[in-house]
Amino acid sequence: MNHLIISQTCVCEYCNTVVALLSMTGKEFTLKYEFENVGELEHSQSLSSPEEEYFGVKWKIRIHKWNEILNLFLHTNLSVNQEIQFDYTTKIFSKNKKKISLESGSGVMKVSDQSFFCDLIDWKTMEEEYLNDGKLEVEFHVKITEMIGFPKEELRSFGEEMKQFSDVVLKIEDRKFYISKLYLASQSPYFATLFMGKFQESEKSEIELKDVNPDDFQCFLEVIYAEDAIDDDTVERILQIADMYETPLAIKKCEKFLIKKSKMELKKKLELTEKYGLEESKKAYQKPI
Known part of the structure; x- marks a missing residue:
């Protein structure tokens, strides 16, 4: 798992209220969501993005405040005996879009553990550098490497x-x-x-x-x-x-x-x-x- 902060000039306009698909090559997709009223979260409270379905699975992003730390999770709706192995990259954008909190790694999602914890950031840092008028922009790119326990694999997506x-x-x-x-x-x-x-x-x-x-x-x-x-x-x-x-x-x-x-x-x-x-x-x- 790799985590770093980078600077970058943003040239795109991002959607404020929906999870968006950015790219799709094979079994890849990107969820993106701008959470609102993040600064009002108290200890152990969470906010979730709307669900989006890709490859027969529903996905959503959840942010969670634990003490003075912001946690980032990926959720699915897997059923018994199903498992998804994947690579991922997460991004949390600063208020001026010039800085990105970036993490990449690999994960496994199972029915017994339907949420995948992948990122955290100090709450004070998040408020000072990333929170924009109470809003926080998060992106989650997923590349599925293996799907176990699913029906016959589709050879081409028309979703x-x-x-x-x-x-x-x-x-x-x-x-x-x-x-x-x-x-x-x-x-x-x-x-x-x-x-x-x-x-x-x-x-x-x-x-x-x-x-x-x-x-x-x-x-x-x-x-x-x-x-x-x-x-x-x-x-x-x-x-x-x-x-x-x-x-x-x-x-x-x-x-x-x-x-x-x-x-x-x-x-x-x-x-x-x-x-x-x-x-x-x-x-x-x-x-x-």
């Missing part, structure tokens, strides 16, 4: 962290997918009509999709974004969505998997071949596999 790269949100049940209209339309006549046609949906920034499972749709999107999401457990569900949304690329990839890699029984392969009109599969199955 809120991709908002800056998207121009439409597809809502399925209680889950939202942030995607590019142009890219999805280029793969699917169905979505081309939905996004570019003369329908009310074409003007909406959020569109709800019916009769589809959000986990299956995640796999479908991964396939058309060139991820290797097809296996014997997912191929039928991906075919169903690809057929529903008229997506030749996804259908072709599923067909190739069935011919070359699938360990399914021949009867099941023939069933899928017939149901979805897989011409190459029909030819392949006329010969011994």
